[in-house]
Amino acid sequence: MDAGRRAKLEETTRYDPGEVEGRVYAGWWERGYFTPEAEGTAAENYSIAIPPPNVTGSLHIGHGLNNTIQDTLVRRQRMAGRRVKWIIGTDHAGIATQSVVEKELRGEGVDRHELGREGFVERVWEWREQYGGRIIEQLKRLGVSGDFANERFTLDEGYVAAVYRVFVALYEKGLIYRDNYMVNWDPGSHSAISDLEVENREVEDTLFSIAYPVADSDRVLTVATVRPETMLADTAVAVNPGDERYRDLVGQHCILPLVGRRLPIIADEHVDVGFGTGALKITPGHDPNDFEIGRKHGLEEISVIGEDGRMNDVAGSDYEGLTAAEAQQRVVADLRTAGALSGEEPYVHSVPFSHRSGQRIEPLISLQWFCRMDELAKPAIDVVRDGEITFTPERWGRVYRDWMENIRPWCVSRQLWWGHQLPVWYCDHCETTIVAEREPDRDQCESCGGALRRDEDVLDTWFSSALWPFAALGWPEDTPELRAFYPTDVLSTARDIIYLWVARMIMSGIEFLDEIPFTDVYIHSVIQAPDGRRMSKSLGTGIDPLELIDSHGADALRFGLLAMSSSQDVRFSEAKVQQGRDLANKLWNASRLILLNAGDAEPTPSTDAVEDRWILSRLERTVELVGERLDAFDFAHAALELYRFVYSDLCDWYLEIVKPRLYDGPEHGDHSAAANLLHVLGRTLAMAHPLMPFVTEEIWGYMPGRGSELIVAPYPEADEARFDAAAEAEVAAAIELTRSLRRWRELAGVAPGSALRARTGDEIHPLVLRLARIELDGAGSDAAVAAVGAIEILPSADLDPEAVAARIEELREKLRGEVRRAEGKLANEKFVANAPADVVDGEREKLERYRAELEELG
RNA sequence: GGGCGCGUAGCUCAGUGGGAGAGCGUCCGCCUCACACGCGGAAGGUCGCUGGUUCGAAACCAGCCGCGCCCACCA
Numbered sequence: 043m044d045a046g047r048r049a050k051l052e053e054t055t056r057y058d059p060g061e062v063e064g065r066v067y068a069g070w071w072e073r074g075y076f077t078p079e080a081e082g083t084a085a086e087n088y089s090i091a092i093p094p095p096n097v098t099g100s101l102h103i104g105h106g107l108n109n110t111i112q113d114t115l116v117r118r119q120r121m122a123g124r125r126v127k128w129i130i131g132t133d134h135a136g137i138a139t140q141s142v143v144e145k146e147l148r149g150e151g152v153d154r155h156e157l158g159r160e161g162f163v164e165r166v167w168e169w170r171e172q173y174g175g176r177i178i179e180q181l182k183r184l185g186v187s188g189d190f191a192n193e194r195f196t197l198d199e200g201y202v203a204a205v206y207r208v209f210v211a212l213y214e215k216g217l218i219y220r221d222n223y224m225v226n227w228d229p230g231s232h233s234a235i236s237d238l239e240v241e242n243r244e245v246e247d248t249l250f251s252i253a254y255p256v257a258d259s260d261r262v263l264t265v266a267t268v269r270p271e272t273m274l275a276d277t278a279v280a281v282n283p284g285d286e287r288y289r290d291l292v293g294q295h296c297i298l299p300l301v302g303r304r305l306p307i308i309a310d311e312h313v314d315v316g317f318g319t320g321a322l323k324i325t326p327g328h329d330p331n332d333f334e335i336g337r338k339h340g341l342e343e344i345s346v347i348g349e350d351g352r353m354n355d356v357a358g359s360d361y362e363g364l365t366a367a368e369a370q371q372r373v374v375a376d377l378r379t380a381g382a383l384s385g386e387e388p389y390v391h392s393v394p395f396s397h398r399s400g401q402r403i404e405p406l407i408s409l410q411w412f413c414r415m416d417e418l419a420k421p422a423i424d425v426v427r428d429g430e431i432t433f434t435p436e437r438w439g440r441v442y443r444d445w446m447e448n449i450r451p452w453c454v455s456r457q458l459w460w461g462h463q464l465p466v467w468y469c470d471h472c473e474t475t476i477v478a479e480r481e482p483d484r485d486q487c488e489s490c491g492g493a494l495r496r497d498e499d500v501l502d503t504w505f506s507s508a509l510w511p512f513a514a515l516g517w518p519e520d521t522p523e524l525r526a527f528y529p530t531d532v533l534s535t536a537r538d539i540i541y542l543w544v545a546r547m548i549m550s551g552i553e554f555l556d557e558i559p560f561t562d563v564y565i566h567s568v569i570q571a572p573d574g575r576r577m578s579k580s581l582g583t584g585i586d587p588l589e590l591i592d593s594h595g596a597d598a599l600r601f602g603l604l605a606m607s608s609s610q611d612v613r614f615s616e617a618k619v620q621q622g623r624d625l626a627n628k629l630w631n632a633s634r635l636i637l638l639n640a641g642d643a644e645p646t647p648s649t650d651a652v653e654d655r656w657i658l659s660r661l662e663r664t665v666e667l668v669g670e671r672l673d674a675f676d677f678a679h680a681a682l683e684l685y686r687f688v689y690s691d692l693c694d695w696y697l698e699i700v701k702p703r704l705y706d707g708p709e710h711g712d713h714s715a716a717a718n719l720l721h722v723l724g725r726t727l728a729m730a731h732p733l734m735p736f737v738t739e740e741i742w743g744y745m746p747g748r749g750s751e752l753i754v755a756p757y758p759e760a761d762e763a764r765f766d767a768a769a770e771a772e773v774a775a776a777i778e779l780t781r782s783l784r785r786w787r788e789l790a791g792v793a794p795g796s797a798l799r800a801r802t803g804d805e806i807h808p809l810v811l812r813l814a815r816i817e818l819d820g821a822g823s824d825a826a827v828a829a830v831g832a833i834e835i836l837p838s839a840d841l842d843p844e845a846v847a848a849r850i851e852e853l854r855e856k857l858r859g860e861v862r863r864a865e866g867k868l869a870n871e872k873f874v875a876n877a878p879a880d881v882v883d884g885e886r887e888k889l890e891r892y893r894a895e896l897e898e899l900g
Numbered sequence: 901g902g903g904c905g906c907g908u909a910g911c912u913c914a915g916u917g918g919g920a921g922a923g924c925g926u927c928c929g930c931c932u933c934a935c936a937c938g939c940g941g942a943a944g945g946u947c948g949c950u951g952g953u954u955c956g957a958a959a960c961c962a963g964c965c966g967c968g969c970c971c972a973c974c975a
Contacts, residue, residue: 055935242972249975266975314974322975331973391975437904441970444903448971537970572912574968594937605923606912610905611968615912617924624937631935638934678914682922697934705933781941788941794930863919872955873918881918881956888919 043637043744051638051744057630059595062740067182070739075753077191078125080522088119089127089527091511091560092188093535093543094196096135097170098142101180103569103577103614104536106587107603111534111566111677113186114604117732118672119531120187121757127527128187129514131194132174136461136503137231137398143169143460159459159498166460170195180588185596185735187753192523194514196506197462204513205506206465206479208554213477217414218454220475224333225453227406229351230399233457234410236502237450238542240403242392251318251385252377254279257295257304263288264384266318268391269328270377271369273298274357275344276305278324280335283309285320299382300373301358310335330405343407349457351404366404411455411464411499418549419446425558431548434675435609438537438565445541454502461500468495508546511559533560536568564675567607569614577614590619597734598623604677604733605685625685626737629730632693633741636719639704643716644747645724647764650714651703653809655769657696660687661722665729666760672732684730692722695777699809720746725758732757776807779831783814786830789849791842798840804832829898850899857896864889 043051070076078087090112095105112128120126143166144154154162178193194201212218225234247268254263263279276298281288288307295304305324312335313322326336327345336343346357353361353369360376361369377383394403423446425431426439433439455464467476471492476482485494506513511533515524529551533544544563551559570576571583578584590599601622606612648654664687671680696719703715724745731738731752742752749755783798792798797817811818819836826834827841828850835841864885867873874882 056937057935268975312973312975317974324975329973329975331975334973389975392972441904445971568969570968598937608913613912615924617912620937621923624935627935627937631938633934635934682914686922693934694939698939701934784940785942788929794940795932860919867918867956870955874955876955877918884918 043746047744048638051634054634055631057595057627057737059597059626059736060592063183063185063591063596063736066736066739067185069751070187070753071190073751074191075120075751076128076187077189078127078526080127080526082125082526084526084528084530087125087127087526088116089129089530090116090532090534091129091514091530092131093533093539094131094133094194094507094510094514095177095181096138097132097174097177097195098135098138099177101177101184101587103585103587103603105177105181106184106590106599107566107569107607108534108536109181109184109186110600110603111564111607111675112532113184113188113735114600114672114677114732115532115534117187117735117753118757120753121728121731121755123756125526127189127523129194129511129527129530130178130181130186130188130190130192131196131510131514132178133503133507134170134195134197134461136456136458136500137233139166139170140458140460141231141399154459162459183588183591183596185600187735196503196510196513200516200519201506201509201513202462203479204509204517205462205501207518208509208550209465209501209505210477210479211554212413217417218411219414220409220411222407222409223412223451223453224330224405225408225410226394226396227349227404227408228396228399228401229404230396230401231456231458232349234408234453234455235396235398235403236453236504238504239397240394241397243395244390245393246388246390247393248386249389250374250377250383252299252323253382253384254296254299254305254321254323256291256307257297259294261291263291263296263307263321264319265321265323267323268389269325269366269370270373271353271361271366272325272328272346273323273373274301274353274361274369275325275327275346276301276303276323277326277336277342277344278306278308278339280308280310280313280322280324281320282313282315283311285313285315287320299380300376306341308335308339308341310339327407328405333405333407345407347404347406349406349408410453411466412451413454413505414451415449415549418553419449419545421552422446422545422548425548425552431558431561431563433563433565435565438540438563441537442540442545446545452502454505455497455499456502457498458500461503462506464497464499464501466497468497469493470495504542504546507543508550509554511547511551512555517555528555528559529557530560532562532564534564534566537565538568540565562675567609568611569603569606570611572614572616574613585614590616594619594623595626595736597626597737601625601681601685601734605681607678621685622681622734625688626734628688628693629727629734629737629741632688632697633723633727633744635697636704636716636723637741637744640716640720640746641708641713643713643720645720645745646717647721648714648718651700652769652772652807653696653699654714654718655764655766656773657691657718657722658764659766659770660691661725662760662762662764664691665725665758666762668729669760677733681733684733688726688730692726695773696722698813702812724748727752728755728758731755772807776810779806779833780810780814782830783810783816783833786828786835786849787814789845789852790828791845792840796840799836799838800833801826801836802833806833854896854899857892857899860892861889861896864892 116126116128147154226240228235249266249268250270251264251266254265256263279296291307292309294307296307298305324332324335326333326341326343346353347366348354351365353364355362396403423443426442465478467482469487469492472487472490474487474489482494487494511530512528515528517524547559575583587599598619602619606615606618647658664683667683668680700715707715727738727742739752742748797815799819800816801819824836827837827846828835867885
């Protein structure tokens with residue numbers, strides 16, 4: 043270490059992440075550690091595909107956790123010597139991005155239609171050029187060691203080719219088709235959306251009862267609805283086939299009020315006899331259930347609400363042009379006038395809303411593209427059932443399977459401009475549909491010469507995301523990257539996109555590469571606001587990870603997030619981040635102590651003293667445990683075990699024990715303590731690096747004998763030869779005795795600075811005497827005032843006799859309690875008879891020990 | 901309606917059959933020559949409730965109470 047470095051180490055008494063992180067990260071970047079050679083096989087290499095964040099996104103706490111997890115996994119494998127590729131990129135995020143740019147345009151007073159499709163899309167690309175890299179830069183501040191040099195985007199040229207290859211293949215297989223079908227129409231984004239993008243919310247509406255007169259009869263059928271305006275599109279009334287009340291009416295007709303249309307009265311099991319009057323109006327054009335009933339019974343499908351959310355001409359001149367809400371008022375008023383409104387009451391029920399725009403879904407029949415999923419799902423269910431893909435925690439595997447077993451067709455077309463435009467062309471003249479990866483050479487129909495028109499729609503964003511693990515590696519080209527890194531190893535994500543994304547990646551991976559895209563799916567915690575609410579910007583409950591990095595450092599945030607994560611949802615706790623900051627600082631200062639006193643020592647394990655063997659044993663056990671926890675995706679315990687080792691074993695005990703040897707050893711030519719400390723520190727830094735990369739790399743830079751930068755130094759494997767149960771037992775006993783003595787001193791009112799006179803017949807480890815400030819005073823003839831373990835405390839001016847007496851009585855009482863407990867247990871014949879022998883023996887030993895200690899106290 | 905998860909110290913959470921734990925917070929004492937982002941010590945819990953299984957239950961089973969999430973076509 044040169045003088046300048048040494049001076050810096052000497053004067054920096056607090057670890058300063060702000061000064062370190064940018065510099066260290068730049069070093070990794072310049073040396074290209076994040077980009078592996080595309081060689082070898084996927085089995086020997088390690089790869090993870092990042093859940094590509096939306097280009098519109100900014101880093102939130104969930105990204106913070108998920109990317110810390112992935113970086114921890116990736117760094118560990120890189121240190122373990124594997125070629126590691128962490129695929130990085132962003133998602134074009136159709137609706138989200140289009141909305142952002144539309145909003146920006148509106149600010150300029152421009153409607154996207156004024157720009158036209160081409161102009162608008164160009165504008166979005168410009169936006170992406172300018173702002174799309176933000177979240178990527180934010181990931182770097184977290185310490186993400188991903189392959190940024192080969193960043194991908196779901197609208198890259200090659201990626202688009204993959205999307206079209208898949209679309210065409212599924213079309214040719216008959217799985218993708220175009221149909222007039224009921225869809226979730228989102229008036230907000232003015233597009234159809236998939237079932238998964240719909241969320242149901244409890245809403246209070248009014249339930250209206252309407253009387254439908256039966257034709258050629260004086261009877262009426264009263265139906266109930268929360269959407270009276272849709273009655274204009276009714277094409278039947280249904281009753282339950284088992285309902286005695288209406289049995290005779292089935293097959294007859296009733297007359298639709300206001301419209302006068304004759305509606306068949308049909309029987310269908312779906313109708314609940316107990317609800318309302320047991321008669322249900324059927325509106326196949328505007329209700330998903332009614333749609334299915336309608337298709338089953340071959341009913342006419344009438345649409346009165348258009349994609350603009352307004353009543354169309356079919357609704358009749360009285361209503362045409364009104365919004366659905368306006369039409370509702372008008373219909374209710376008209377029904378009342380006609381005397382057909384027989385009741386209205388408040389009604390709470392669940393209503394679909396768009397997850398994208400937040401607006402209430404308008405169910406409509408629309409001509410859309412769909413993908414049939416059941417056939418694709420089958421093998422994807424099998425691979426999870428057979429354990430080829432493992433979910434952690436495993437309950438998510440069951441959730442996955444439940445959904446997959448009941449999977450429904452997926453509406454993949456979206457009425458947007460930003461995205462993968464469908465590779466579909468129509469000839470309006472001869473009604474030919476051309477589905478092709480590349481635009482037809484001629485813009486004329488081959489069969490009739492008519493003009494070709496391309497489908498205006500784009501694909502659901504998740505259609506392209508589903509291809510991410512292989513399309514991001516260059517598929518459908520046979521690239522070296524694909525060969526070296528597909529399939530990937532782990533997919534880490536939050537549970538909310540298991541269906542939207544994880545399931546679809548598994549299906550597409552199997553379908554197109556004939557191989558599962560990853561072997562492990564880790565579903566991490568959702569981090570809630572400290573008050574238990576959802577974290578969100580709009581609620582004002584969001585916590586900005588970048589601010590936490592600014593104030594505590596990236597390592598602190600990483601540690602905190604890992605430590606608070608769990609197999610369930612957790613509340614954000616800044617205390618855990620502070621714990622991480624404290625740990626970084628502790629590592630830094632422990633390292634200063636070691637490095638500044640190491641002299642010429644080189645890292646070499648020492649087994650000279652029992653405490654040396656003890657710390658080596660503790661270290662290797664920690665290495666083993668942390669490794670196991672990481673293997674099990676149990677990051678919290680890995681982090682906390684690391685913390686415990688550094689604070690307790692290494693700093694509180696070992697460093698304090700060996701300080702005299704560290705300071706004075708060199709005078710006697712003994713460098714063993716320094717050498718051992720360097721060895722332990724080196725392994726500790728390596729073990730901690732995947733979790734806390736910055737501080738560990740920074741300290742590593744001061745280590746003598748380092749071979750490379752820490753990011754590519756070997757990751758420690760537990761050396762079981764260093765496990766030493768005897769040393770552990772001996773030092774543990776000494777520690778326990780030290781703590782007893784300290785406790786005793788404190789309660790007996792002995793001043794912290796003063797030494798306590800004592801004597802003992804046993805051999806006591808010097809660490810006890812020093813750390814508990816005990817002065818052995820020969821045999822002495824004074825009567826002992828107390829005994830703590832094998833140590834007899836001798837009278838001195840420092841002792842407060844009353845406190846001592848009280849302390850002794852307290853100890854006695856505690857021991858008596860323990861004796862009673864053990865005696866009671868052993869007196870229970872059934873316990874002695876039924877409990878395992880070692881448990882019973884253990885109780886006997888305890889009883890003897892407590893009795894002996896009680897004896898000593900008199 | 902179905903399913904999943906949770907209820908343990910003031911707070912956030914570990915602990916899943918043999919003597920209730922951690923971090924933070926609180927209290928007491930220490931600027932002890934690595935670190936006050938520190939060191940030493942302490943207090944603090946009918947482990948949601950009720951039954952059951954067991955020699956033994958915070959843990960296993962059942963029921964109940966409370967909270968959260970997911971799925972679902974009762975208008």
